Amino acid sequence: MIEVSGLTKRYGRTLAVDGLTFTVRPGQVTGFLGPNGAGKSTTMRAVLGLDRPDAGETRVNGRSYLRSEHPMREVGALLDAGAVHGGRTAFDHLRCVARSNRIGVTRVREVLERVGLAEVARKRVGGFSLGMKQRLGIATALLGDPGVLLYDEPVNGLDPEGIRWVRELMRSLAADGRTVLVSSHLMSEMALTADRVLVVGRGRLIADAPIDELAARHRREVFVRAPRESELARLLEEGGARVLAQPDGGLVVTGPPPSAIAELAYANEIVVHELTPRSASLEDAYLELTDEAVEYRAGGALR
Numbered sequence: 001m002i003e004v005s006g007l008t009k010r011y012g013r014t015l016a017v018d019g020l021t022f023t024v025r026p027g028q029v030t031g032f033l034g035p036n037g038a039g040k041s042t043t044m045r046a047v048l049g050l051d052r053p054d055a056g057e058t059r060v061n062g063r064s065y066l067r068s069e070h071p072m073r074e075v076g077a078l079l080d081a082g083a084v085h086g087g088r089t090a091f092d093h094l095r096c097v098a099r100s101n102r103i104g105v106t107r108v109r110e111v112l113e114r115v116g117l118a119e120v121a122r123k124r125v126g127g128f129s130l131g132m133k134q135r136l137g138i139a140t141a142l143l144g145d146p147g148v149l150l151y152d153e154p155v156n157g158l159d160p161e162g163i164r165w166v167r168e169l170m171r172s173l174a175a176d177g178r179t180v181l182v183s184s185h186l187m188s189e190m191a192l193t194a195d196r197v198l199v200v201g202r203g204r205l206i207a208d209a210p211i212d213e214l215a216a217r218h219r220r221e222v223f224v225r226a227p228r229e230s231e232l233a234r235l236l237e238e239g240g241a242r243v244l245a246q247p248d249g250g251l252v253v254t255g256p257p258p259s260a261i262a263e264l265a266y267a268n269e270i271v272v273h274e275l276t277p278r279s280a281s282l283e284d285a286y287l288e289l290t291d292e293a294v295e296y297r298a299g300g301a302l303r
């Protein structure tokens with residue numbers, strides 16, 4: 001379990017994390033989502049004791065991770081896949097990390113096998129693709145067989161097969177009962193991987209919900225077809241709904257539920273031919289949530 005409470009971190013004048021509070025539970029994959037610069041990496045570094053918070057605290061399994069006696073057996077983390085000595089082989093890299101944590105060489109072989117790098121274990125990491133480096137980082141995090149895993153953007157640089165592999169690995173680690181926190185700026189990726197998502201923007205928590213609740217909670221639209229469409233549109237707008245007439249006919253109504261639309265039509269003796277609820281996609285929900293929190297937009301405008 002990871003607990004973050006009131007976490008605040010500044011870098012000079014930048015407020016990177018602004019009073020974040022959340023809990024990451026075992027047995028599920030928790031997606032940590034937010035646009036670039038939202039504070040995801042800073043939060044992960046704070047959990048690992050690599051960054052000292054200005055306020056608040058983080059706990060792993062009930063205490064500060066800095067006090068852990070067997071850090072790699074408790075937490076595995078991948079923060080920056082590129083941060084590996086390029087002159088070393090994958091095997092040597094893992095053996096060094098394992099040795100300094102009193103982990104045997106058998107485990108090094110096991111994790112190489114698990115991440116699909118056994119065949120290139122004797123090759124220098126300097127010649128690895130970004131995807132292979134990601135796999136090595138993922139392997140390093142698994143060395144101590146920890147109950148808590150933090151992965152910062154683990155699918156960066158992976159091809160579709162690699163992305164699917166990471167997704168399945170995360171799911172199987174959670175199914176073992178581990179606590180798995182995975183950051184991403186892509187909702188599409190998290191929709192397939194995470195059970196729950198924490199959405200952050202500008203250092204603040206915007207949402208903390210099961211993934212399937214998120215879309216349901218957001219913008220609801222209803223598609224309506226009626227012969228007296230413009231009259232119904234006017235009545236709906238008078239009642240506060242947002243109504244968009246579609247080029248091919250029909251109205252997309254945002255605001256009232258289908259039952260309220262049906263009752264309004266009935267009360268005004270308007271026949272309705274179609275009334276179809278459409279919930280927002282997860283991507284829509286995410287964009288809506290983070291709309292105010294995007295640091296940089298296309299065109300380079302700084303908000």
Ligand SMILES: Nc1ncnc2c1ncn2[C@@H]1O[C@H](COP(=O)(O)OP(=O)(O)OP(=O)(O)O)[C@@H](O)[C@H]1O
Pocket residue numbers: 011014015016017034035036037038039040041042043185
């Ligand atoms: N070491 C640092 N020095 C100065 N500013 C920093 C430092 N680390 C992060 N920041 C700033 O803090 C804010 C949060 O950054 P952070 O890397 O935590 O965001 P993120 O959500 O992980 O984004 P990304 O997806 O781009 O990695 C950003 O504005 C960033 O520029």
